Amino acid sequence: MQRLLRYLVAGLVVLVLASFAFTFQVRFTEAAVKTTFGKATDESVIREPGLRFRLPYPFQEVTKYDTRMRLLTLKVETQQTADNRQIAVETFCTWRVTDPLKFFQTFSSAGERSEEHYQKAEQALQANLRAAAGVVSKFTMQDLFTAETNKSKIPELEIAMKDAFTQSADKQGVKLADYGVEAIDVGLTRILLPEAVTSAVFDRMKSGRERIAKEIESQGQSQAQAIRDRANSDSQKISAFAERLAQDIRSKGDNEVAPYLALMNKNPQLAVYLDQMEFIRGVNPRTATLVIPSSYPGFNLLMPDSLNGIRAGQLPSFTTPESIKSALNEMAGTQPAAKPTGGKK
Template identity: 30%
Template sequence: MSRILVGLIGAFVIVLAILGFSTFYTVSETQQALVLQFGEPIGEPIQEPGLHMKVPLLQEVRYYERRILDLDPPAERVILADQKPLWVDAFVRYKIIDPLHFFQTVQTEGRLRDRLGQIVNASLRSTLGNATLSTVLSDERAGLMAQIRDKVSTESTRFGIEVVDVRIRRADLPEETSQAVYQRMRSEREREAAEFRAQGFERAQQVRSTADREATVIRAEAEREAQILRGEGDGEKTKVLAEAYTKDEEFFRFYRSMTAYRKGLNSKDTTMVLTPDSDFFKYFNTMLESEGGN
């Protein structure tokens, strides 16, 4: 009899231990929980960390992450506005903010990933389908990502999650498109180089034309100054000769005659025939008579 009693007491203790373990559960700081009864949620989600109670055997606890989670869907092939195909590899960061809505719509994170991946790919196609390749590769890419994030966030709110960020990890052109784009970019660079060379040649022509024009102006100015100086010199010369004529008329006539003969005999092929009684010899005869008298 005592053995039966001991057995019953032992069984009762075991049942109490099982019930105790089934009654209490803990929620950590990185978790949030839902209490399910017969597979349906009851009460509000458990957001506070610590020790909590439930009805053993009838109720179960479903845990969800409070931390930010990552989703890395497969790369999506997108046709851009300029009809260029592009392989886009994007990722999403999100967190569960309403476990009740999350359970009622997708229940598990696996199902959420499938649904959210579809939303991300649809948002990529609709947004990038209105953008060109140059826009995707430029600084406007941040604006495109903001549009995609807003679309994904709006579509995924019903799941009880908050989309923190959507980013494009890689955007690759297919091999055949890459070669075509490379050739087009090369042609563009060559065209720009030709334009730069043409602009440089035109600029050089303008500089040379300006320099020639300025040189012509400078030469004309120099010629004008030279003419003025020659005129002033001729005037001064005439003045000096006039003064010489006034002071010594005979010498002035002699000087003018010598000047005329010098100019007339300047060429080696010139021959001049003079008579002894010409003015040229008159001055020499006068000089000889003066020396004989002395």
């Protein structure tokens, strides 16, 4: 029984060693290069994840590369701008392996492990990143630092840096595409200014802000003046329109009242009588109590004997108020009439 147990354990160990020697696994974030006697071809690249078979070492070897994005940063280095100002920049780039076969053929001389390949690749990429940082010399301080919103050319600088990064070649003329890698992004992590340059930048930004403030103030004053002028013009138009409308209403009223005035001028006593009756009708005894002498114009008609001795067709005797006579004379354009004494006219 113990002998059988030993055989089972030994068989299990042999099976584990055989699986380790004859199989390998590729994760979904990896790409593998399977070499035969140290040589690799297009068929040697494995991109699909899963379990794969191989011959044991030294017949075949497998090198796995992580295809996810990697970050490379370059320490602060001094660069000179187009206007001969010194600035210190810290640059970065993000990259990944896109062609495992080219990457293996270019950097496999660094060692057997993929980490050694990455280290050698980063050394080559750092040289490209230094060359890309030199693009700063094509821009002035005014281009990079400005007081106006969205006027800085730093985004244009980073685009130019990426172009320079991808086009740079090493001493053997090998470019980034020949490395089997792809540059995702290239840019500036930070920009440091010497004290003298910082003061100059702040002064320039201050003057730029003052200029913008003056422009905004001038625009505001011109707009305010335009609003005032437009308001004055509108008020004059409204006043002229109201005056014309009022004149039209007055003319229309004069035209409508002219026949009535002409009729009343024929019999002014009747006009005064009707005016007095209208006044009496306007008195509301429920809300007011008036004590007025009968000699007051219009109230003599309330006396019990006011109509005694009046024949048919004859008007009662009363005195025409001066205000009514003046109004009638002014509207009719006639001379003041003699005071009536009553009786038929």
